[in-house]
Amino acid sequence: MQLVFDNLPFLLKGAGFTLLLTIVSMFFGLIIGLVVAIARLKGNRPIRWLARVYVSIIRGTPLLVQIVIIYYGVVDYGITLGSLTAAYIALSVNAGAYLSETFRGAILSVPKGQLEAAYTTGMTPWQAMRRVVLPQAMRIAIPPMGNTFIGMLKETSLVSVITVSELLRQAQLLIAQYYQYMPFYLAIGVMYWIMSTALSFILERFERRLAKAY
Template sequence: MNEFDWGTVWYAIPYMLMGTWVTLEICLLSILFGTLVGVVCGLLSLSGVRPVQWLVRAYVYFVRGTPALVQVFLIYFALPQVGIYISAFWCGVIALSFNAGAFIAEIVRASVESIDAGQTEAAMAIGMTHRQSLLHILLPQSLRRMTPPLTNELITLVKGSSLLSVISITELTRSGQVIIAERFTPFEIYMVLAVFYLVLISILSRLSEYVEKRLA
């Protein structure tokens, strides 16, 4: 039985830290854009305008019904076909934002709809419009209910960023793959990868617990 190669681990850590930085950049941008898209689409799905609701449902249906890897390939290979040439980095951000936005839209819709209907009726009774009651009454109350599923979605996004290694973005997983090709030590490198991702997810979980307590 071969011994665990600690030399390769120490060699790999600086490169994996650089890959982690790229992963964090991608994830932070994707969380920002994905949340923006998700909140807007979630509110549009509650607007009562049928054509808009159908468009949002079609978007959500497509994302939920296709693998994230396929969505990455579609964006990476489809954009040049329509004359849009951007870097692999931004293709990855767009793909992850596109994917997360659909799930966040459903989280927003379900959280707002879970608020008691009497709240809407009370708002209407004092002269508020549907938009005002949505923005000032329902949405603030649903924030605490959104936090746990939003955290799960953000954790999924961080783990899903590993898929971007297939389009040659040197994020955390890709950094490990490069070292494996050089050193031929897959077990050691994948163990280190697992630890890196575990640390990232643990930090996210702690932040989520803090936010939940603050909202409570």
């Protein structure tokens, strides 16, 4: 136990990286997800096909494999990515695929009459999407988005394999130094748990505020 407290700053630094990775990847994942969802719904045939293949590949392969491919695989093509950059890319691309499915479902669940009403006032398809459909779809997408967010927090642990010094990696480094497993693994377990609980608390409040709006 004493060991954990002595090395707490070191672990907290890892936790900070975990949070940073989660938030940044979620941010880019949201953008990718939204673009891909709209591409799948409104794009022409090749664009729709491309978006489908992307979602299918990402959802059909383990995140760990995606991370390793992005970090080690592209070196063969002369691109060297820093481990942190590779982690951001892999996590964003992964989250984007899952979020695009969330958004697609949410957009489809907005009643057709909403689009018709927007069209009859003279809006273009893009204006109707932006002003009428998306605001309603976002509200529907919030709970599943929250799940992805919390899932992402835990999945960041996978980028420890490409030496990003997030929480799990920091613990492994300490274990290698002290040859003590349980205290460190238990400590980071507790830290992950605290972070996810805090995150779901924040998301819940956000959801409640949005629900009150109308």
